[in-house]
Amino acid sequence: xxxxxxxxxxxxxxxxxxxxxxxxxxxxxxxxxxxxxxxxxxxxxxxxxxxxxxxxxxxxxxxxxxxxxxxxxxxxxxxxxxxxxxxxxxxxxxxxxxxxxxxxxxxxxxxxxxxxxxxxxxxxxxxxxxxxxxxxxxxxxxxxxxxxxxxxxxxxxxxxxxxxxxxxxxxxxxxxxxxxxxxxxxxxxxxxxxxxxxxxxxxxxxxxxxxxxxxxxxxxxxxxxxxxxxxxxxxxxxxxxxxxxxxxxxxxxxxxxxxxxxxxxxxxxxxxxxxxxxxxxxxxxxxxxxxxxxxxxxxxxxxxxxxxxxxxxxxxxxxxxxxxxxxxxxxxxxxxxxxxxxxxxxxxxxxxxxxxxxxxxxxxxxxxxxxxxxxxxxxxxxxxxx
Amino acid sequence: xxxxxxxxxxxxxxxxxxxxxxxxxxxxxxxxxxxxxxxxxxxxxxxxxxxxxxxxxxxxxxxxxxxxxxxxxxxxxxxxxxxxxxxxxxxxxxxxxxxxxxxxxxxxxxxxxxxxxxxxxxxxxxxxxxxxxxxxxxxxxxxxxxxxxxxxxxxxxxxxxxxxxxxxxxxxxxxxxxxxxxxxxxxxxxxxxxxxxxxxxxxxxxxxxxxxxxxxxxxxxxxxxxxxxxxxxxxxxxxxxxxxxxxxxxxxxxxxxxxxxxxxxxxxxxxxxxxxxxxxxxxxxxxxxxxxxxxxxxxxxxxxxxxxxxxxxxxxxxxxxxxxxxxxxxxxxxxxxxxxxxxxxxxxxxxxxxxxxxxxxxxxxxxxxxxxxxxxxxxxxxxxxx
Numbered sequence: 019x020x021x022x023x024x025x026x027x028x029x030x031x032x033x034x035x036x037x038x039x040x041x042x043x044x045x046x047x048x049x050x051x052x053x054x055x056x057x058x059x060x061x062x063x064x065x066x067x068x069x070x071x072x073x074x075x076x077x078x079x080x081x082x083x084x085x086x087x088x089x090x091x092x093x094x095x096x097x098x099x100x101x102x103x104x105x106x107x108x109x110x111x112x113x114x115x116x117x118x119x120x121x122x123x124x125x126x127x128x129x130x131x132x133x134x135x136x137x138x139x140x141x142x143x144x145x146x147x148x149x150x151x152x153x154x155x156x157x158x159x160x161x162x163x164x165x166x167x168x169x170x171x172x173x174x175x176x177x178x179x180x181x182x183x184x185x186x187x188x189x190x191x192x193x194x195x196x197x198x199x200x201x202x203x204x205x206x207x208x209x210x211x212x213x214x215x216x217x218x219x220x221x222x223x224x225x226x227x228x229x230x231x232x233x234x235x236x237x238x239x240x241x242x243x244x245x246x247x248x249x250x251x252x253x254x255x256x257x258x259x260x261x262x263x264x265x266x267x268x269x270x271x272x273x274x275x276x277x278x279x280x281x282x283x284x285x286x287x288x289x290x291x292x293x294x295x296x297x298x299x300x301x302x303x304x305x306x307x308x309x310x311x312x313x314x315x316x317x318x319x320x321x322x323x324x325x326x327x328x329x330x331x332x333x334x335x336x337x338x339x340x341x342x343x344x345x346x347x348x349x350x351x352x353x354x355x356x357x358x359x360x361x362x363x364x365x366x367x368x369x370x371x372x373x374x375x376x377x378x379x380x381x382x383x384x385x386x387x388x389x390x391x392x393x394x395x396x397x398x399x400x401x402x403x404x
Numbered sequence: 405x406x407x408x409x410x411x412x413x414x415x416x417x418x419x420x421x422x423x424x425x426x427x428x429x430x431x432x433x434x435x436x437x438x439x440x441x442x443x444x445x446x447x448x449x450x451x452x453x454x455x456x457x458x459x460x461x462x463x464x465x466x467x468x469x470x471x472x473x474x475x476x477x478x479x480x481x482x483x484x485x486x487x488x489x490x491x492x493x494x495x496x497x498x499x500x501x502x503x504x505x506x507x508x509x510x511x512x513x514x515x516x517x518x519x520x521x522x523x524x525x526x527x528x529x530x531x532x533x534x535x536x537x538x539x540x541x542x543x544x545x546x547x548x549x550x551x552x553x554x555x556x557x558x559x560x561x562x563x564x565x566x567x568x569x570x571x572x573x574x575x576x577x578x579x580x581x582x583x584x585x586x587x588x589x590x591x592x593x594x595x596x597x598x599x600x601x602x603x604x605x606x607x608x609x610x611x612x613x614x615x616x617x618x619x620x621x622x623x624x625x626x627x628x629x630x631x632x633x634x635x636x637x638x639x640x641x642x643x644x645x646x647x648x649x650x651x652x653x654x655x656x657x658x659x660x661x662x663x664x665x666x667x668x669x670x671x672x673x674x675x676x677x678x679x680x681x682x683x684x685x686x687x688x689x690x691x692x693x694x695x696x697x698x699x700x701x702x703x704x705x706x707x708x709x710x711x712x713x714x715x716x717x718x719x720x721x722x723x724x725x726x727x728x729x730x731x732x733x734x735x736x737x738x739x740x741x742x743x744x745x746x747x748x749x750x751x752x753x754x755x756x757x758x759x760x761x762x763x764x765x766x767x768x769x770x771x772x773x774x775x776x777x778x779x780x781x782x783x784x785x786x787x788x789x790x
Contacts, residue, residue: 118617242613382418391431
């Protein structure tokens with residue numbers, strides 16, 4: 019049976035390489051190691067753009083001019099406050115679940131409060147994209163405060179999206195370096211073709227279900243260790259190694275045990291992930307400002323060891339976006355188990371843009387499975403069953 | 405651009421006909437109009453099996469013997485009671501949202517209480533399949549009571565799954581005909597290949613996320629009118645027609661306006677949907693026992709009109725599973741907006757079975773999109789943008 023499974027569908031298992039539809043949102047060039055949002059290389063965006071500009075670019079299709087960008091900023095700020103009833107409901111449920119489980123419930127509940135929840139038209143969808151992006155940041159910070167027995171810190175109106183999030187998380191206004199580091203992270207992960215969570219959002223949207231349902235599907239999908247939890251796993255791996263001295267023996271042991279090295283390799287990129295380059299730079303910059311660069315030192319050393327190992331070199335397995343996200347987010351003072359929610363706070367921009375693109379030219383996403391079991395079994399009455 | 409979209413990917417848009425992987429759970433033979441669960445034709449199952457037997461068959465792979473079936477029944481009954489904290493939390497949020505929105509939130513929150521939530525092993529997964537199936541029925545009934553300003557009716561231990569649900573919904577023990585009608589409905593919709601909600605569950609599971617996340621994705625996907633809300637839309641259509649006399653003129657007007665006839669046609673079946681035959685029978689049986697057969701009379705008349713119309717005949721568009729679900733569920737006294745949650749209460753058996761099948765031989769489901777936008781646009785500073 020196992021052979022039948024492998025031989026009959028090896029071409030499409032996991033839909034690897036299968037084209038579902040067209041998109042104008044992002045292009046991932048895995049061979050050249052390039053990534054574009056709406057035609058702009060992320061090289062430009064990581065160096066020059068604000069998170070608010072990138073969100074507008076992905077949603078509206080062009081870079082905002084001066085009047086557009088000030089409206090985007092105002093609109094995003096205006097919907098930062100989360101429904102108070104939702105925060106009350108949150109206090110009623112056990113919050114020792116993984117943060118991504120909490121985020122899944124929170125965003126699902128948020129749909130109960132959205133006046134546009136059942137309107138899939140382009141204008142209502144755009145309003146929901148703004149609200150989901152702003153409120154997800156507020157609610158991740160509120161969740162973290164509540165689970166620590168504290169009161170949520172209300173959002174500030176005068177800070178940009180990234181700085182306001184760090185403020186709500188810590189109660190302190192972040193440094194420019196910290197704020198720009200988080201902003202760069204949020205820009206770099208905002209969209210990435212038909213990754214599993216984005217694809218899940220589009221499958222959900224394709225039945226003409228609502229935006230919140232699609233984003234909830236995406237959150238649940240991102241939660242997995244083969245997707246959005248990889249950044250957390252990468253940090254746990256560096257913490258497990260514990261010291262730069264241990265990198266080499268840890269790596270040899272992991273190889274012998276055939277353990278997966280977290281944060282290395284990618285289904286699409288066969289060269290260095292272009293996002294990893296910027297996250298590495300960002301981590302190096304942050305290490306000059308915080309007293310805790312050890313995790314980064316371990317990551318740098320492990321990269322060196324991996325890059326000299328024939329197995330990894332032959333298979334073109336390089337540190338991916340999760341690898342350097344881990345020390346960067348760690349040095350920003352964010353708890354490891356929150357890392358996947360930070361990924362969601364960035365990718366929600368892409369998810370909402372993809373839902374709108376799906377609806378602009380919808381077709382139900384409904385594939386087939388190849389049935390390989392028995393057929394036409396005779397009915398056996400209960401008393402005659404062995 | 406629209407031409408580019410159609411010509412380049414018409415073969416796979418919506419993944420129509422694309423095989424994702426193999427399955428042993430159900431076979432849909434759209435040409436012969438046959439459906440099998442684990443090798444057994446639904447003809448046998450609709451006539452002979454209990455819902456509990458069918459659930460066990462899909463989960464475990466074989467029909468239960470006498471000792472297995474009594475254990476299944478006990479285990480399902482044992483987990484009927486929902487966490488009281490969850491019911492309290494439910495009272496805190498606005499429940500005027502569509503029932504499928506509420507169900508999405510409820511099942512997401514249920515994950516916070518499940519002791520096995522983060523364990524994807526086969527034994528824990530099986531326990532979660534039982535709990536999700538039992539508790540979804542309890543929570544749909546509790547939601548309906550709470551939104552009507554009443555207290556939830558606690559489950560009975562002495563009734564089977566279908567009868568207990570009708571009891572929790574009305575406070576009265578249902579007739580055998582009503583109970584068997586609902587049971588037949590729950591059997592007929594329990595699995596159906598890689599429909600969109602099942603596929604969404606597998607996409608979510610494929611990142612090694614958890615069972616509740618996968619089921620929440622499935623619920624959000626089922627919510628759409630192109631999938632699980634079609635039964636509700638079919639009823640609304642019959643109610644809009646209002647009288648058997650109006651069927652013919654309503655149909656002519658709908659045709660002229662190119663309106664979709666709800667509950668007619670299916671992507672896979674090119675003959676009569678085998679489930680529709682049983683639901684039609686079931687509706688006819690129920691009509692003898694309730695005082696409200698008018699909706700059924702309208703449905704029967706519309707079927708006759710559609711079956712004589714060349715457009716529908718040529719395209720092989722027949723009443724599908726949603727068409728006769730509508731009068732059947734209506735005659736059981738279930739509110740129209742609850743219909744999609746009834747579909748979920750049945751399909752949760754298939755969803756959980758598919759998640760377990762996905763994990764038994766996992767591969768990340770991550771397709772590609774064809775990028776059709778611009779590339780390498782030059783960066784334009786904010787002040788120079790038009």
